[in-house]
Amino acid sequence: xxxxxxxxxxxxxxxxxxxxxxxxxxxxxxxxxxxxxxxxxxxxxxxxxxxxxxxxxxxxxxxxxxxxxxxxxxxxxxxxxxxxxxxxxxxxxxxxxxxxxxxxxxxxxxxxxxxxxxxxxxxxxxxxxxxxxxxxxxxxxxxxxxxxxxxxxxxxxxxxxxxxxxxxxxxxxxxxxxxxxxxxxxxxxxxxxxx
Numbered sequence: 001x002x003x004x005x006x007x008x009x010x011x012x013x014x015x016x017x018x019x020x021x022x023x024x025x026x027x028x029x030x031x032x033x034x035x036x037x038x039x040x041x042x043x044x045x046x047x048x049x050x051x052x053x054x055x056x057x058x059x060x061x062x063x064x065x066x067x068x069x070x071x072x073x074x075x076x077x078x079x080x081x082x083x084x085x086x087x088x089x090x091x092x093x094x095x096x097x098x099x100x101x102x103x104x105x106x107x108x109x110x111x112x113x114x115x116x117x118x119x120x121x122x123x124x125x126x127x128x129x130x131x132x133x134x135x136x137x138x139x140x141x142x143x144x145x146x147x148x149x150x151x152x153x154x155x156x157x158x159x160x161x162x163x164x165x166x167x168x169x170x171x172x173x174x175x176x177x178x179x180x181x182x183x184x185x186x187x188x189x190x191x192x193x194x195x
């Protein structure tokens with residue numbers, strides 16, 4: 001479980017074994033993390049295979065390769081990293097599981113003073129969990145839905161988010177990992193069964 005508050009950025013060092021092993025360089029990440037520990041990478045909960053010499057490696061399952069943007073990254077691309085929530089961690093964002101629901105596409109990025117407003121497509125399977133002013137994780141970053149359209153939503157990015165995450169580097173056409181609010185998913189599932 002995570003909070004969607006990003007404290008570390010890493011850079012893709014490369015892939016091994018036909019893109020099944022992702023290697024990330026993360027010199028600022030405390031560690032070393034032990035094999036099997038969890039780390040959110042662009043909002044995807046991954047198990048650490050190894051952590052040595054500032055590099056971490058992760059095995060990517062077929063589902064992870066198919067449903068997330070981790071298979072589309074290039075060496076040097078920045079990724080958002082988040083250590084798991086502990087009982088002492090402030091819940092400054094919202095509950096994020098690291099189980100990505102879908103990929104969205106950046107449709108538009110507009111400057112708003114020192115911040116930005118980003119428009120992202122919302123795949124059909126994600127739409128039931130989206131509500132105006134509700135929470136969504138975009139590449140693992142906890143954000144508030146500022147506007148909800150029929151097949152897209154908009155989020156506001158403050159200067160701190162632009163500085164501390166990879167979201168400020170994204171352009172129209174880029175793919176992002178999306179995770180709907182877990183509480184919304186449970187409510188939707190419960191109400192669907194009541195019908």
